[in-house]
Amino acid sequence: MKRFLVCAVLVAVCSCTPGRALADTVGSPTLDDVTSLKAEMAEMKRMMEDQRKSYQREIDDLKAKVEKLSAARAGPSPADELAAAIEKAKGEAPKTEPGMLSMFMGKGAGQSSVPDISVLGDVLGHYVADHHNAPNPPQQEDGKRHFRFREMEVAFSAPVDPHSKADLILTGGEDANGQWNMDLEEGYLTLTTLPYDLQVRVGKFRTVFGKNNPVHTHAMAWVDRPDVIANYFGTDGMAETGAEVSWLVPNPWKKYIEWTADIQNNGNPESFAGNRQDDVMFTNHLKYFDNLTPTTTAELGGSVATGANGDGSGGRTTLEGVDFTVKWKPPGQGLYKSLTWQSEAIFSQKDQPDGTAVNSWGAYSSLEYQFARQWRAFARLDFSEFPDDAGSKQIGGAVGLTYDMSEFCYWRLEYKHTCAQGALAGQDRDELWLQLNFGIGPHQAHKY
């Protein structure tokens, strides 16, 4: 500050002194004098700028204090008052008592570690009629009328940790003799945070082959599985223990393309080794999905499975499958109308103990039409040979009606006629089912 005053006085004196007099007094200014003066002037400018900034800061601080005092005197702004009133109202709202659904969903206080638990029941009334004048009478269930608790499914699902989730599905049911059996239908851990759009499942799970096999019984559009699925994978489909990698394939068109590779025990009795299981089978499935129009979608799938069939001679079974599904659902009327056309074919090459191979195949095509909010009608055509007998064939057709009492309960009526050829000649069947399916608890939604 002192230096500033000295400089200021110096400048003032210099500016007040006539140039000539100064020149007379000190003589002509030298170049050094001018340079020195310039430097002093620059220093003075800098000091004055610092001073100005300092004053400006003080002014800004004072302004802020004044504004704060004014705001405090005026009270909260209308925006703050509104926010406070809303928060107060929310605080005063009655608190939810966690209901059964909330508890199972883990939404209630302290319930976050409880897994989602659901229970499904599937009850059948089944009537089988033998074919009149058949040369070889049918061997199973003919003329039988009975009720059967086909399936009780108990499902648990929850994240295990931030990287994985677990699904356990226990299934029990009555067999044809009325004996109750309980089994693990599926039980697996899914790793959900892997890089590169990968997902891994480890445990027991339904083999991802085609469209129908991965679907649970209660989620099908019909009472029974198509003949080709029953003959090549079993009436409940194929589920084995192993591991799976699936990959959402990146592509320039940003279409849904999923590739799934399973490695599982070859314990399936129909096409593979059954209880002689001693090896693994490999399954690959490729799925392509696209929106044809805003109301119509198409899905195309291809599958290959191969593994030892356990006949003791090192024989293998190889299965190829193609599936094609078209769905139509108009968004504005989606509650009341929809159409699904689903078709699938499976081709099998199964080595036999005598060194030969049986080449056989089967297919089905199904149409389901929802014509009202709670009503759906379906029709399905079946054709199937057998993994070990290409000469025997089943040709059938089924029609039925589903009544959705609610989202969680449906009734279904199905009639099916099956013609048998080859070694099964004469075992034509007429079957009638009445199905009741119901569920409690938050069963996870099924894939599209």
Next chain:
Amino acid sequence: MNSMYMTVLTAAAFCAAVGYGPCPASGADRLTVVTTTTDLKFVTDSVGGDHVKVTSIAGGAEDPHFVSAKPSFMMTAREANLWIAIGMELEIGWEGLILEGSRNPKIRKDTLGYLDASQGVLRLEVPTEKVTRSMGDVHPLGNPHYWLDPLNVRIVAKTIADRLAQLDPGHSEDFKGNLKAFQRKIDEHMFGKPLVDEVGGDKLWLREFKGELQGFLEAQHLTAKLGGWAAKMLPFRGEKILTYHRSWIYFTNRFGLVVPDEMEPKPGIPPSPGHVLQLIEKVKADHIRTLLMEPFYERKAPDLIAEKTGLKVVVCANSVGGDEAAKDYFSMIGNVVDKLAAALKPASEPERK
């Protein structure tokens, strides 16, 4: 060994066939946002402006409870930086499948990329007793159709703006500015521009929220300046209407209408003949003049009641894009207000402009 070879070969062949490589970036430095409904998309577009690219999963014309979890939606969600849901279990039937199927770790629940838009809203019909399915499709966290109250949309806009600012702090001032402009638009549509200019939107909402708006306007001699949706619906406060689903409660609550019953005997349960007969009697006894319903419900039962009682059936979209009139949130609510006001006004009274 052959099988493993086949597996590897299949993968390699497929990658070659589809030209495997990194996907192109999805739009410069804009945030990619996926919303579950078109209403959330509209709000996000309004608040995010040029800094966001928004896609909605559900269309405006479909019932958001029953959206199919199509694999193509998983591809949409796969690239998202932010997923915004209505919440309160509205999307419980399909949201999880899409999120899991997308394999996108950025939008998992409990991350910054997942936003439940209901977190700040005023909730109605939050059950205070144990919820079971015998009650129908009752949501344990409260009625989730909260976007039909403009005040809640004002709150949702702030919730979204705050989250966008967290994800993209460089543009937080833009989000704040857009939010202010959006809220101002809601205020002007609700109360009319002259009144908002004179009093201010926050102050008007505060009075409205406390149920003091009419008294305040009278005291300030401002009643004549009230415009917008509030002015159009003012004459019908206390009027009883029927609705199809219990989805309009936030709208009717805001505008002072009373809903004594619905076409559905319980939420999500289609009308039975017995319930329709009961409604016919109720409409006659209570002199109910109007039924409000969404376009995606069947008109058969409402038309039957209309035929028997003279009830007017008003069909309005409850989401942006749900019909021709619902081009944006303002026109969607405006359309409901206009149609209801026309249906509710006495035959002799000219239509309010």
